[in-house]
Amino acid sequence: MQNTERVWDLVEAKRPEFEALSDRVWAMPELCYAEQRSAAEHAAMLQQQGFRITRNLADIPTALMGEAGEGGPVIAILGEYDALPGLSQQAGIAEPRPVETGGNGHGCGHNLLGSASLLAATAVADWLAETGTPGRVRYYGCPAEEGGAAKGFIVRAGAFDDVDIAISWHPAAFSGVNEPLSLANTRIDFSFFGRASHAAAAPHLGRSALDAVELMNVGVNYMREHMPQDARIHYALLDAGGIAPNVVQATAKVRYLIRARNLPELTKLIARVEKVAEGAALMTETRVDSRVIAAVSNLLGNAALERAMFENFQRLGPPPFDAADRAFAREIQATLSPEDIEAAFRRVGLPARPDAPLCDTIVPLDARGEKMVGSTDVGDVSWAVPTVQARGATYAIGTPGHSWQLTAQGKTDAAHKGLAHVAKVMAGTALDAIRDETLLARARAEHRAKLQQTPYVSPLPQDAKPALDMSRQVA
Ligand SMILES: [Zn+2]
Numbered sequence: 001m002q003n004t005e006r007v008w009d010l011v012e013a014k015r016p017e018f019e020a021l022s023d024r025v026w027a028m029p030e031l032c033y034a035e036q037r038s039a040a041e042h043a044a045m046l047q048q049q050g051f052r053i054t055r056n057l058a059d060i061p062t063a064l065m066g067e068a069g070e071g072g073p074v075i076a077i078l079g080e081y082d083a084l085p086g087l088s089q090q091a092g093i094a095e096p097r098p099v100e101t102g103g104n105g106h107g108c109g110h111n112l113l114g115s116a117s118l119l120a121a122t123a124v125a126d127w128l129a130e131t132g133t134p135g136r137v138r139y140y141g142c143p144a145e146e147g148g149a150a151k152g153f154i155v156r157a158g159a160f161d162d163v164d165i166a167i168s169w170h171p172a173a174f175s176g177v178n179e180p181l182s183l184a185n186t187r188i189d190f191s192f193f194g195r196a197s198h199a200a201a202a203p204h205l206g207r208s209a210l211d212a213v214e215l216m217n218v219g220v221n222y223m224r225e226h227m228p229q230d231a232r233i234h235y236a237l238l239d240a241g242g243i244a245p246n247v248v249q250a251t252a253k254v255r256y257l258i259r260a261r262n263l264p265e266l267t268k269l270i271a272r273v274e275k276v277a278e279g280a281a282l283m284t285e286t287r288v289d290s291r292v293i294a295a296v297s298n299l300l301g302n303a304a305l306e307r308a309m310f311e312n313f314q315r316l317g318p319p320p321f322d323a324a325d326r327a328f329a330r331e332i333q334a335t336l337s338p339e340d341i342e343a344a345f346r347r348v349g350l351p352a353r354p355d356a357p358l359c360d361t362i363v364p365l366d367a368r369g370e371k372m373v374g375s376t377d378v379g380d381v382s383w384a385v386p387t388v389q390a391r392g393a394t395y396a397i398g399t400p401g402h403s404w405q406l407t408a409q410g411k412t413d414a415a416h417k418g419l420a421h422v423a424k425v426m427a428g429t430a431l432d433a434i435r436d437e438t439l440l441a442r443a444r445a446e447h448r449a450k451l452q453q454t455p456y457v458s459p460l461p462q463d464a465k466p467a468l469d470m471s472r473q474v475a
Contacts, residue, residue, distance in 0.1 A: 078117060216280035
């Protein structure tokens, strides 16, 4: 096994351009399906690097794909570039100070996510061209990870049908192979329709849609005691029926986010929540409609690819953070509680180390963290093709996801080092798959065996379409 890789030099050679891309996307935070400028930046970079571009992937205006190379296996590297509402924050300072009050911000580091993935794909493309090796590498620019589940729609459109393996990553506090553990979920909007009337003069003629929403929430709150313990249900009010208390609210809308360990459990839970909604409608003599906005599958692991990626991490060592990086990470940590920091270690299954504000190790492949998990739309890709994900250290240990502290660290030197580091890991893993037919065969066989046991059924109803208007609803 080599300890240096030509493809790592190719990553280094183009690193400044991609750090600049990440910083530009950081500075134009765009929400779910409204990432026009960020997607255009990624398309321009693909063009500049000589990729063949497919725009409007799966009929989603901000989804795109670039391909380079000829013949051979097809390696997909997945990127994202969507931001979050309310997380506007100035870069490089350790106190909450928004760039724009209430504005969007890259509080999940997707500016880094997209740039590192595109850098990895570019380095692999350059290596294929330099060596004349058959093989194709694709960069998938995937919008709306934060709630839009775009990858599920992209999978459903067949964009991964001829792909051999998929590789991705997510910014994190630690470096290592991502434990393939995430919850299946679905977002459903429940709209209630009642009858307006004067709340004092003719209350008996009104039927309140807001009452129905409140009763539904109460019903689901009681149901929580009787569901599998790793399931999660959350809700947000999208429409409370207006601002006038003296008008019986004729319409109201609530968005439910339902999560479960896997699709069969999710399906059962959805049916129960729907019954509660119908019960609320029955009690209030209103009508209820539901619309699935998005849905994702749980992640399917692939041990062969995880091992290959881990070996790349080991050969590379942890990201080369220096004293200045650690000093700023300590300033960020001073804004966190000791529990935040301890919990971060526990999540990856490592003993807590107060002396390490930034990751200085590789999380072992067999480390088992605490099972407090979220969801990702990479889940659906992992059912379509063998998939592996890295986590790449880019921020202070203990930084909560979706926080101003995370936005503040999106353009630091540490973030840039983490970006290049994980790009090398992904490019190295891609080359392993291109050069080693037995690795590909093992990855495929494992994937096939898992699908034979549990066939993949998209969690998206057939008539569900990407909620392209989603960010307008939250704005
Ligand atoms: Zn994220």
